[in-house]
Amino acid sequence: MGDEYAFDEDILKKLNALQEKYAAMGQDLSAYLDGLLYADYLTYWDYINLDTLLSLQHPITPIPDESIFIIYHQITELYFKLALHELEQLNSCAPTDCASILKRVNRVNRYFEALTHSFEIMVDGMDQNQFLKFRMSLLPASGFQSAQYRKIEIRCTTFNRLLNEDHRDANEGYQPGDIESLYPFIYWKAGAVELSSGKKTLTLRQFEVKYDRDLLELAENTFEVNLRSLWQSLPPDEQTDELKKALRWLDINVNINWPLSHYKSAVRYLHRNPKDIAATGGTNWQKYLPPRFQKRIFYPELWTTKELKEWGKTWVEKEVFGHD
Ligand code: HEM
Incomplete structure (x- = not known):
């Protein structure tokens, strides 16, 4: 064998390791090397499926800013996916593993910081007149139908914390078998009722048909591994500041x-003097969306009575109405 075929020791070690890897599965390394010989070099655009990604925006009106609306929702859903990617990995956390829990919570926090900041951009991101024209073509679709948003909530806390306020404390000791009977009291069902008749909106009915089963199963499967249960079951010295x-x-x-x-954003786009404009989901959004009305709180044990009572109040007064 001439020098041109000499491999250095490092390459030979790797070939041996590969041989062992493939032999263990009854596979022939030489055949795989043939495949490698003809394999193309990876490109950036193929790796991240760029052409597909950029072809997923299909406005249904000719109004230019509708594309912004679609892309903005898609960006948000991708961030939700990143958050879920972290929360899903809590399933395999050891019961004493404070460091892993902290790492994941910090990542989810950073994603939500980015989302909040990006909404500050979105608040002036579209032309209101254009929005008010194309929104009627989107009926009865609404961001309300984002299942990933609900999955994040289900994974972040115990199921009773997502019920209407008057059902939360009474069900603190719920068991997995209770979840199906508690499900009708989940907060978002009460939010999506028609202003005029009090009946469930079509937006909600469609969402229920598509996702109720999955969400119910998720709540049952995460009974012990939702973030609140995990943190509460840590030994006291692992419940760090x-x-x-x-x-x-x-x-x-x-x-x-x-x-x-x-x-x-909803106020910015749906408020037009003298009165607010109805939302595409048909809800009483002024009463439904502000946190101080629903008081969704994942970890009540970490807040003082005063903080719980004033949940979200300061922010609305300062940011929306411009006074402290
Ligand atoms: C101009 C922009 C937006 C406006 C005017 C708006 C308006 C609304 C309104 C009025 C509701 C209440 C339900 C209804 O009646 O439809 C709602 C719910 C919701 N929207 Fe938006 N939205 C906007 C952008 C977004 C974006 C970009 C997302 C990202 C996914 C989103 C996600 C949601 C979610 C998750 C809910 C349910 C919130 C809850 O249950 O507390 N929205 N939106």
């Missing part, structure tokens, strides 16, 4: 900051 601080920040991010910047 750093973790408590991160969980409080998560509560603020998901239940105050993001909903309020979203609400600010």
Whole structure:
């Protein structure tokens, strides 16, 4: 064998390791090397499926700013996916693993900070007149139908915390078998009723048909591994101040900051003197969206009575109405 075929030791070690890897599965390394010989080099655009990604925007009107509306929702859903990617990995956390929990909570916090900030951009991101024209073509679709948003909530806390306020404390000791009977009292069902008749909106009915089964199953499967149950079952010395601080920040991010910047957008686009404009989902959105009315709170044990009572109040007064 001439020198041109000599491999250095490092390459030979890797070939041996590959041989072992493929032999263990009854595979022939030589055949795989043939495949490698003809394989193309990877490109950026193929790797991230760029052409597909950029072809997923299909406005249904000719109004230019509708594209912004679609892309903005898609960006948000991708961030929701990143948040879920972290929360899903809590399923495999050891019961004492404070460090892993903290790492994941910090990541979810950063995603929500980015989302809140990006809503501050969105608040002036579209032309209101254009929005008011194309929105009627979107009926009865609404961001209300975002299942990923509900999955984040289900994974972040115990199921009773997502019920209407008057059902939360009474069901603190719920068991997985109770979830199906508690499900009708989940907060968002009460939010999506028709202003005129009090009946469920079509937006809600469609959402229920598509997602109720999945969401119910998720709530049952995460009974022990939702973030609140996990943090509460940590031994006291693992319930560090750093973790408590991160969980409080998560509560603020998901239940105050993001909903309020979203609400600010709704006010910006749906408010036109002398009165507000009905939403595409048909809800009483002025009463439904502001956190101070629903008081969604994941970790009540981490807040004082006063903080619980005034949930979200300061922000609305300052950011929306311009006074402290
Ligand atoms: C101009 C922009 C927006 C306006 C005017 C707006 C308006 C509304 C309104 C009025 C509701 C109440 C339900 C209804 O009656 O439809 C709602 C709910 C919702 N929207 Fe938006 N929205 C906007 C952008 C977005 C974006 C970009 C997302 C990202 C996914 C989003 C996600 C949601 C979610 C998750 C809910 C349910 C909130 C809850 O149950 O507390 N919205 N939106």
